[in-house]
Amino acid sequence: MTKFFLFQLIVFFISINSFAQTKSTKIIVDGVCMMCEERIEKNIIGLKGIKLANWNLENRILKLVYNEKKISLDEIHKFLASIGHDTNKEIASNQAYNLLDPCCQYRDFQVVKDHGLDRKPIHGSNKKEQ
Numbered sequence: 001m002t003k004f005f006l007f008q009l010i011v012f013f014i015s016i017n018s019f020a021q022t023k024s025t026k027i028i029v030d031g032v033c034m035m036c037e038e039r040i041e042k043n044i045i046g047l048k049g050i051k052l053a054n055w056n057l058e059n060r061i062l063k064l065v066y067n068e069k070k071i072s073l074d075e076i077h078k079f080l081a082s083i084g085h086d087t088n089k090e091i092a093s094n095q096a097y098n099l100l101d102p103c104c105q106y107r108d109f110q111v112v113k114d115h116g117l118d119r120k121p122i123h124g125s126n127k128k129e130q
């Protein structure tokens, strides 16, 4: 009986501890279409420590639940930039950006317009706007 109680107590503290390491956050990630959504969500969910990922095309907000002991917010931003998507903290290199499908080129004014969207990219101004 005492042993069982001790066991329960240990299980209780382990679950409290892993709960405390779980954080939720919102990151702005640039993109224009369903292909972007799939690329963002499928790649980020594959990372160790990411528990939930949901990107919204309308407001460009990526909702995340992650384990801060396994991955940092900084690493998440850098990873998103590495797959070609600008975030509110990290800008994708031209090399990574250029690997995106032509229809996903969210820095291009015409591409954004073709998706029925009326907005500027998170970073800088649209390429062909001037």
Ligand SMILES: [Cu+2]
Pocket: 031, 032, 033, 034, 035, 036, 037, 103, 104, 105
């Ligand atoms: Cu896309």
